[in-house]
Amino acid sequence: MNQTLRFDYSHACKFFEQTDLDQLAPEVLRSHIQLHQGTGAGSELRGWLDLPIKCEKSERERIVQAATRIQENSDVLLVIGIGGSYLGAKAALEMLGHHFTNLLPAGKRRVPEIYFVGNNISPVYLAHLLELLEGKEVSLNVISKSGTTMEPAIAFRLFRSWMEKKYGRPKARSRIYATTDRAKGALRQLAESEGYETFVIPEDVGGRFSILTPVGLLPIAVGGIDMDELMQGAADARERFLSPVLADNPCYQYAAVRNILYRRGKLIEVLVGYEPRFRFFAEWWKQLFAESEGKDNKGIFPVSAEYSTDLHSIGQYLQSGTRHLFETVLTVHKSDVDVTIGDDPANLDGLQYLSGKGMDFVRQKVLQGAMLAHVDGGVPNLVVEIPRLTAYHFGELVYFFEKACAISGYLLGVNPFDQPGVEAYKANMFALLGRPGFEKMKEELEARIRGDD
């Protein structure tokens, strides 16, 4: 069995020529140089490249100590954050943890229940979460690089005050951990004035590339995931995906092939998972690629699907709808556990031919069958496979996609490290909410909403 992540584009080959790849090799080399020598756009945000080998031992120890304290004194960890300050940790916990971890009886669960908040604007979500916290010991990790993002800031105001009421201000302080910029932003100021323990998001690492900083690592460690193993997987991937030569670098091949498909009219990439545990990894991946590439009126639109359930809903479109998409199948070679299909000689359900077979066998066959059908239907398929679902391979996956994304952005001719488009809705939102300084804009927007000429 292959011991590392494997990328396979053989099911996409009939949709382009080998010469397309050959011709792209010099552009890939140029993108590699831009990334590694810092000559490309957004070069001040390349700190993630070396995170797997740069995270200081003392910082890791502090994360482990904080995580152990939280595990010992809390039933619940609340993690406040949105986008890159949320999705990475959520992806790791979902992918590597127990499916129903928060529902396991305390005796069977080794770690606190972990709930994410500040990632939506639903009053119902907040109210229900508050109900759930009744009678529980709680710690809180608030995460925001800018320290000014509205959704987490509102949630933090609410839960900080809840914690202060429950524990009194001094004790609440010892249960609040802030992950933010070293010096800038409202959260940094607040954390310092209150004396919270803080963790730093390096200045040269953007939100969506921050999973291997304390942004991801603290909640991941609280969830009982081996942080060192995860970082080792990322560190080994860093070595493995270092070659500037396209033929030798699977990570660059992924970037190149998706770029070729895009140039050939495949405008949508569907990240397909066969494990419900991949759902939030796909959410993390979507932010990574959408914010990195979707600009200057360009970019592949990243979406995700969960098979086999989605084969019974959007499967029809995938097979026979508009041919403007390709799939990237994210899969694991072998499940850690298997469940055997039982014997039933009466065979009223007609399933006796599967008697004695494992669900993992079924999963593999559905995957192969759907892939071949979709390829026959005109959908190129790429495959990213890891041997097992472990922290090590999670780290590998993260690094593979982050680096492919950066190279992909340079191949596309955009700055992969900014996200100016996200600001447009924010300005409207602030104006409509009545933030000081936005008065004129508020008037104009309200006139448009009323339908005035």
Ligand SMILES: O=P(O)(O)OC[C@H]1O[C@](O)(CO)[C@@H](O)[C@@H]1O
């Ligand atoms: O960590 P912060 O600064 O709160 O930002 C959260 C998210 O919001 C964005 O800035 C977009 O609004 C993302 O890029 C980022 O991951």
